[in-house]
Amino acid sequence: MKHLNKILVAAMMVMGLSSQAQDSNNPWAISFGANAVDTKTSAGGGNGWLDRHFSQPFAVKDNWNILPSVSYVSVSKYVGNNLSVGLQGSVNKINKFVKFDPTAPGHDSRGYVVSNPGDLMYYGIDASVKYSFMTLINSKVLDPSLHVGGGYTFLGDSSFGTVNPGAGLTFWITENVGLALETSYKKAFGDREDATRTPDAPSHFQHTAGIIFKFGGKDTDGDGIYDKDDVCPEIAGLKEFNGCPDTDADGITDKEDSCPEVAGPKEFNGCPDTDGDGIADKDDACPEVAGPKALNGCPDADGDGVANKDDKCPNVAGPRDNRGCPWPDTDGDSVLDKDDKCPNVKGTVANSGCPEVTADVIKQLNDYGKTILFDSGKASFKEQTFAVLQSITDILKEFPNSSFMIEGHTDSDGSNVLNQALSENRAAAVRNFLVEKGINTDRLKSTGYGETKPIASNKTAKGKAENRRVEVSLIKE
CATH class of the missing domain: 3.30.1330.60 (OmpA-like domain)
Known part of the structure; x- marks a missing residue:
C-alpha cells in the first residue's frame, strides 16, 4: 500500500491540473517549482486560532520543510469569467515537525518543540478552483487570486483528506511566462495511523514558488493574433486591423479595399484617382486625364458632349450622331466626307474612306x-x-x-x-x-x-x- 500510494501521487503530479492564472487566448498553463510545508498550525497551543495559525508565518528556518529540487508540478485550464480549475501534485520530506509541549526538553519560549520524525515522506494531490483579479485591477503584470479546493495527503504510511483555501500572486514577465507564488491552508480530516511518531492528522500550510507558462492559444496565420480574436485567421495581418492584412498600406483592410494592391483614399474604397477628377481609376475610362463623371472621367475639349477619345473632331464641336464633328460621314465608314476620297462608298480609314481591293x-x-x-x-x-x-x-x-x-x-x-x-x-x-x-x-x-x-x-x-x-x-x- 505504501508504494502504491507513492506511485499514484507521482502519476498525478505528471498528469495533474493546477489553478494558475491564464485566459481564453491561452487556456492551458503549466507550472513547476518548489514547495514548503509548515506543520505549526496543527501543533496546538498559542493564544487562540489566529495566534496558532499566523504567529510565525515566515519562520522558514525553524518550521518550513523544503525539498531542494522541483517538488511540485501543475497544469490548469481556464473555464471563463476569470475562473480556472485543476489539480496539483507535490512531494516533500518532513524533517521539521512542530509540536506544542511546554514540558518537553528543547521547547522554545512559547512551548513549541520542533522534532525530526525521521524518513517521513509527504505526497499531495489537490484540486482547486481559482478566481483571478487581474482583469478587475486592469493589470498586465500583477495577477492576484484566491482559490479553494480539496485534496488528499499521503504522510508516511497514513493518508487523509484536506480542504484547501488559499491565495496567490503571479508576476507576468511576458505575456505567457510568469513567476507564480501561492499559499494554501490545508485543513486536515482524520487521525494519523502512526500517532506514536506524530499527533493527529496535521493541518498545515503549503507554500509554492515556481515558473508558470501559458499555452494552447491557436494562431493559424502566425501574425501574433489568436484565431479567436483574428477576423482573418488564415491570412497574416496587423493588430490594428484585428489580424486582417492591408497589402497596399492605405489604412483599409484588403477585404474592404476595392483595390487591395494599390493605395487609395477611403472615399474611393481604397482605389486611386490618378487624374484627381473625383472618379476612381478603376471606374475611369481616362484615368490619366481629368474629365467629368458624365463622360466616365474623359475630357471633352470642344464641349460637345462627346469625349475626346470618341470625338472624330475633338477640337471642333459637332453633334453626337456625327461623332462630334460638324461635317457629315455620308457612307458611315468613320471617315468624314471632307477627308473621304470615296464619300459615297463605304471604305476603310486606312484607305482614306475608300474600299480596299482584296x-x-x-x-x-x-x-x-x-x-x-x-x-x-x-x-x-x-x-x-x-x-x-x-x-x-x-x-x-x-x-x-x-x-x-x-x-x-x-x-x-x-x-x-x-x-x-x-x-x-x-x-x-x-x-x-x-x-x-x-x-x-x-x-x-x-x-x-x-x-x-x-x-x-x-x-x-x-x-x-x-x-x-x-x-x-x-x-x-
Whole structure:
C-alpha cells in the first residue's frame, strides 16, 4: 500500500491540473517549482486560532520543510469569467515537525518543540478552483487570486483528506511566462495511523514558488493574433486591423479595399484617382486625364458632349450622331466626307474612306479576264465578250480610289514580235473599253507580255487557250 500510494501521487503530479492564472487566448498553463510545508498550525497551543495559525508565518528556518529540487508540478485550464480549475501534485520530506509541549526538553519560549520524525515522506494531490483579479485591477503584470479546493495527503504510511483555501500572486514577465507564488491552508480530516511518531492528522500550510507558462492559444496565420480574436485567421495581418492584412498600406483592410494592391483614399474604397477628377481609376475610362463623371472621367475639349477619345473632331464641336464633328460621314465608314476620297462608298480609314481591293476581288477580275474572247489574230472583241467586260467595269467602279494594271498574254503560235504587239494591243483594247464605260483613265494602265508568261503548256490546244488571256492586277502606291 505504501508504494502504491507513492506511485499514484507521482502519476498525478505528471498528469495533474493546477489553478494558475491564464485566459481564453491561452487556456492551458503549466507550472513547476518548489514547495514548503509548515506543520505549526496543527501543533496546538498559542493564544487562540489566529495566534496558532499566523504567529510565525515566515519562520522558514525553524518550521518550513523544503525539498531542494522541483517538488511540485501543475497544469490548469481556464473555464471563463476569470475562473480556472485543476489539480496539483507535490512531494516533500518532513524533517521539521512542530509540536506544542511546554514540558518537553528543547521547547522554545512559547512551548513549541520542533522534532525530526525521521524518513517521513509527504505526497499531495489537490484540486482547486481559482478566481483571478487581474482583469478587475486592469493589470498586465500583477495577477492576484484566491482559490479553494480539496485534496488528499499521503504522510508516511497514513493518508487523509484536506480542504484547501488559499491565495496567490503571479508576476507576468511576458505575456505567457510568469513567476507564480501561492499559499494554501490545508485543513486536515482524520487521525494519523502512526500517532506514536506524530499527533493527529496535521493541518498545515503549503507554500509554492515556481515558473508558470501559458499555452494552447491557436494562431493559424502566425501574425501574433489568436484565431479567436483574428477576423482573418488564415491570412497574416496587423493588430490594428484585428489580424486582417492591408497589402497596399492605405489604412483599409484588403477585404474592404476595392483595390487591395494599390493605395487609395477611403472615399474611393481604397482605389486611386490618378487624374484627381473625383472618379476612381478603376471606374475611369481616362484615368490619366481629368474629365467629368458624365463622360466616365474623359475630357471633352470642344464641349460637345462627346469625349475626346470618341470625338472624330475633338477640337471642333459637332453633334453626337456625327461623332462630334460638324461635317457629315455620308457612307458611315468613320471617315468624314471632307477627308473621304470615296464619300459615297463605304471604305476603310486606312484607305482614306475608300474600299480596299482584296485578293478575292483580284481573283474574280482575273477569272473574268480569262473568258475575254478576241477575234483571231486581232485586238477586236467577239460579241459574247461584252457582258464579261461590263462585269469587270462594275467591279472597278466599286473601288474608285484604286488603280489597276491590264496585262495581255498570248500563246506561242506566231513570231515573238507579232505576239508581243498583239498582247499590248489587246490589253489596250480592254483599257479603252473600261475608260469608255466611265473608269477614270488615270486609274488604268496597260501592258503586254506576249508569249513570255505562259500559265499552261503551249503543246496542247487546251494549254494554248489558257495562255491567251487578260489579267488584272492592283497598282499599289
